[in-house]
Amino acid sequence: MSIRPLSRTDEARAKKIWKICFGDSDAFIEEYFNGIVRYENTLGYYEGRELIADLFMLKFQAKIAGADFETKFLAGCATMPEARKRGLMRELVRNAMLDMRRHGLAVTYLHPFLHDFYRRFGYETVAYVKKGRIIPRPGLENGRTLICSRMDQIPVHGMEAAYCSYIEHYDNAFHRTGGRFSQWLRLLLADGGYAAVSETEEIASYALYYMEDGTADVFELVCPEEKDSGPLLNSIPARTVNYIIPSVNDGDSEEFTMMRILNPVSLLEKVPVCKERFILEIEDDFLGEHYNLKIEKTVGGENKVEETDGKADLSLSIGGLARAAAGAFPAGDKCGEYFPRQTACFFETY
Known part of the structure; x- marks a missing residue:
């Protein structure tokens, strides 16, 4: 078994997987692969030479709290029915995260078929409708x-x-x-x-x-x-x-787009915070990482973020940090002491 980017020779198989898993029209699939897919931004799981699961990373420019970030949107995350419940998508998503982080991305997004499924990977909802x-x-x-x-x-x-x-x-x-x-x-x-x-x-x-x-x-x-x-x-x-x-997240709205933080330091340097300084502890169970960060506002408007061994004022999971940094928490949440609530508008689902 191996994980690697798809190539043009995999296109027919990838289209078949898309059709089986999502049921879209042939015309849509043709347009998607001709106009959207870039094979250097894909990952496939192969059993021998046969592609059995894949995902696509679509380049986007996002703004978070008004600051611009280069990012990628995960789409078409699909596994052939006979290969499911083996943890293949978990491995694909993990490899995609590490690859995106190696390329300097601070965050990634997706629109899930089931929000709780992707919470296991550290994603959290940052947009509601x-x-x-x-x-x-x-x-x-x-x-x-x-x-x-x-x-x-x-x-x-x-x-x-x-x-x-x-x-x-x-x-x-x-x-x-x-x-x-x-x-x-x-x-x-x-x-x-x-x-x-x-x-x-x-x-x-x-x-x-x-x-x-x-x-x-x-x-x-x-x-x-x-x-x-x-x-x-x-x-x-x-x-x-x-x-x-x-x-906004007001208890009556429905979950929509999810965000996953890949590099907490890069993100926290650019998003607004409510306190002049505080220490934030972050647990990333999916990637097996732990952060203890001191955050200080600077005169230039960005934040100074550095590792510290001080006691945390606020402890969050990596998904909790996504919700906090995007200001998607409900009114009265403790995160409101440290991050401002924000508005979000994401229409994209693929």
Whole structure:
């Protein structure tokens, strides 16, 4: 058995694994492998010469508390049914973490099929959503909305500008750079999805969605104000429209994107803290590491972080640190003495 990056010769097998595990359309899988996959950013588990499990690492630029970080998003983590419950994905994820850290990354993200499964690896939820539903009432929309099902119909640059403007209101989000926005739209349309776009001089809102049996499921709703989303949602030609909006961790919201810290020092140097100085103890059970760090604010705005043997003021697991640094803890949590609460907006799931 061995773990190594996939190569082009593994593509047919990797597509088969994706199809079996996720059930996506052939058109989506083709677009994903042609437009998104970079084989140097993959890992596969091989039994002899046969690929039996794999994962993909997608390059992103994230902002955490407004500070920019190069990162990778884990996607397509899949194991053939006959090879499951052998700890293969655990080994793949561990190797991926170590590889990303060797390349200088401080954090990584994923959107899980089951949050508790990835908590075992040190991931923690840093973004929450709330669900809404409306019965569209045509005629309530103001202005016109363009319903797009092909790339040549879509005003990509206007939508990209709307997205960039939208995420400015959040502390934590992904920048979509280097053509990533267009790739995201191509995946949607290849899979039979739609974009509803407000037709104005400067596009300020849009909704990306799938239709099934008269129900539209909106997975990305970009609108300057939630109260202004009604006209856009009412323009979608469906009997029912389901949608999600970003939320804080308030007890009524649902878990969404997860983050995993790879290098606590690099992260803590850049995120805001509430106290001038404190000692933070961190246990990383999955990678078998322990940190005892003194954190001090500096005049330049970044923090000075160094190892110490002093007594900790706050002890956290590596997952707890992700939640604290991203400000995703509930109101009244002890972490609030040391880190500010923040807002997050992550639409990406692959």
